[in-house]
Amino acid sequence: MASSKRALLIDTAQALFYKNGFRATGIDLILAEAGVAKKTLYHHFTSKDDLIIATLMQRDQQLLLRLKTDTQRLIPVQTCQTKLAPIMAFFDALAEWITSEQFFGCMFINGSAEYPRHDDPIHLACREHKLLMMQLIESLLVEVELSDKKSVVRQLSIIADGAIVGAHTMSESDSTRFAKIAAQAVLTHFCLNYTQ
Amino acid sequence: MASSKRALLIDTAQALFYKNGFRATGIDLILAEAGVAKKTLYHHFTSKDDLIIATLMQRDQQLLLRLKTDTQRLIPVQTCQTKLAPIMAFFDALAEWITSEQFFGCMFINGSAEYPRHDDPIHLACREHKLLMMQLIESLLVEVELSDKKSVVRQLSIIADGAIVGAHTMSESDSTRFAKIAAQAVLTHFCLNYTQ
DNA sequence: AAATAACTAGACCGACCTGTATACTTCTGC
DNA sequence: GCAGAAGTATACAGGTCGGTCTAGTTATTT
Incomplete structure (x- = not known):
């Protein structure tokens, strides 16, 4: 699988952004929920x-x-x-x-x-x-x-x-x-x- | 006038909240724009x-x-x-x-x-x-x-x-x-x- | 004139924010 | 089997956030 972490991050972010809003949802919460390291996020995405x-x-x-x-x-x-x-x-x-x-x-x-x-x-x-x-x-x-x-x-x-x-x-x-x-x-x- | 500062704060906040969003607008910006001290804001309002x-x-x-x-x-x-x-x-x-x-x-x-x-x-x-x-x-x-x-x-x-x-x-x-x-x-x- | 309420200026707090850096480990393609 | 990519864990920087506090100043009211 090419990048399951990327997909996991998007799925987790989608659920949290949708439920709580974009600005109200911090990067750290997404990372904790997804169980992914911060470095991995910024490897796949340039910014929030x-x-x-x-x-x-x-x-x-x-x-x-x-x-x-x-x-x-x-x-x-x-x-x-x-x-x-x-x-x-x-x-x-x-x-x-x-x-x-x-x-x-x-x-x-x-x-x-x-x-x-x-x-x-x-x-x-x-x-x-x-x-x-x-x-x-x-x-x-x-x-x-x-x-x-x-x-x-x-x-x-x-x-x-x-x-x-x-x-x-x-x-x-x-x-x-x-x-x-x-x-x-x-x-x-x-x-x-x-x-x- | 009972509390012109209160009205001024609401007017200023309304313009900024409307134009930039609620979470994106910080208290400090509202205060700077209105030219009002922070203490005055928290005298009239209990919170953001x-x-x-x-x-x-x-x-x-x-x-x-x-x-x-x-x-x-x-x-x-x-x-x-x-x-x-x-x-x-x-x-x-x-x-x-x-x-x-x-x-x-x-x-x-x-x-x-x-x-x-x-x-x-x-x-x-x-x-x-x-x-x-x-x-x-x-x-x-x-x-x-x-x-x-x-x-x-x-x-x-x-x-x-x-x-x-x-x-x-x-x-x-x-x-x-x-x-x-x-x-x-x-x-x-x-x-x-x-x-x- | 005295007392009280409203205000200013600004330091300060702890928490949280996005994003980076370091050091190490695991996975994967050739 | 080895090189490079992708991953973990975590500390940290630099900033902003909402909110409190101190100390002094202006207005208003009685």
């Missing part, structure tokens, strides 16, 4: 910020993969029109994630909150994830005929983010239910071939 | 967390007042149905705030991100603000006949939060435009007496 970005990149891939997989699994159980099933299933996948045991909001929204400067590499990494999330939403709308697809993608992205924030900030895990309803309303409004 | 909460409470009042005022001002220029004008004006007020010079997201979303534990006093203060925000949205819907008002309030609240997050995390200030469109779609869908 570098570790944060690597953590965000892994989280990005894992979360998108999870949402994609869960969405596909949930498409068949949708009761709506076939072409809308993928995007509706996406909101169910979102609900599963949000109501799962370990949910502390979106790591990327949290990251951009802790590193507010728009030119900060960490902030930019968070932005990158949100762009990929929008691409995922767009990919689930390929079969849907919309009067303005770009606009609908933006609207659904906003609704998804709002649901995540609502669930975390207000500790109300049922926000995805309302997000799905809002998404349906948007799709009804802009779908050219919609049948209730 | 106490100052943070006082800051959040002031911010809560100021932001809600600003949004209420701006909403009232923007009601007359709405082109939609009269009864929907208040809530539509709210999304324009949101847009004015988001596109204003100094915007670093929602201080309460950021706060709950930095203090993720749901029982943390700071997290709870952020939650409180979001509840008041929902009350504001609800108050703008009094004249609107809706099939399920509670549900619509939640949906609009989610859309508003999504717009704020989108503007900050993705650095795209036009998110409120799409939020307003989504809000219109939701209202169209649930409004009993809607006419386009």
Whole structure:
């Protein structure tokens, strides 16, 4: 195995950063939790910020993969029109994630909150994830005929983010239910071939 | 004046916390910026967390007042149905705030991100603000006949939060435009007496 | 005018932070 | 089997953190 320690460090850091925040989580805690020497960390990463970005990149891939997989699994159980099933299933996948045991909001929204400067590499990494999330939403709308697809993608992205924030900030895990309803309303409004 | 220093400290802290984050902003920087002695800070506040909460409470009042005022001002220029004008004006007020010079997201979303534990006093203060925000949205819907008002309030609240997050995390200030469109779609869908 | 409250300036504390250096050990590829 | 990479353990540097303390100064109130 090339560098299992590197992977172990990222996994440990991810759990701690997500649960407690980036600035609140010290290097020493990560090292103690992972059982790894400090020298090893700085062998694989140039700085804490570098570790944060690597953590965000892994989280990005894992979360998108999870949402994609869960969405596909949930498409068949949708009761709506076939072409809308993928995007509706996406909101169910979102609900599963949000109501799962370990949910502390979106790591990327949290990251951009802790590193507010728009030119900060960490902030930019968070932005990158949100762009990929929008691409995922767009990919689930390929079969849907919309009067303005770009606009609908933006609207659904906003609704998804709002649901995540609502669930975390207000500790109300049922926000995805309302997000799905809002998404349906948007799709009804802009779908050219919609049948209730 | 009872305690101008206390007000000065809160004002200074608010600007710095908002721009740079809570944990990233040290007590010493606030004191230097405000030109106030450390002893004075700990005369008015028991701890940094106490100052943070006082800051959040002031911010809560100021932001809600600003949004209420701006909403009232923007009601007359709405082109939609009269009864929907208040809530539509709210999304324009949101847009004015988001596109204003100094915007670093929602201080309460950021706060709950930095203090993720749901029982943390700071997290709870952020939650409180979001509840008041929902009350504001609800108050703008009094004249609107809706099939399920509670549900619509939640949906609009989610859309508003999504717009704020989108503007900050993705650095795209036009998110409120799409939020307003989504809000219109939701209202169209649930409004009993809607006419386009 | 006296007393009390609010304030300044700055030293200081212990804890914690990121990151580096030293010295040694284990693993791994050729 | 040996060289080099990757690892451990730990001390340490240099700084910042929140918070306390002392001592003296200004304001306010009665």
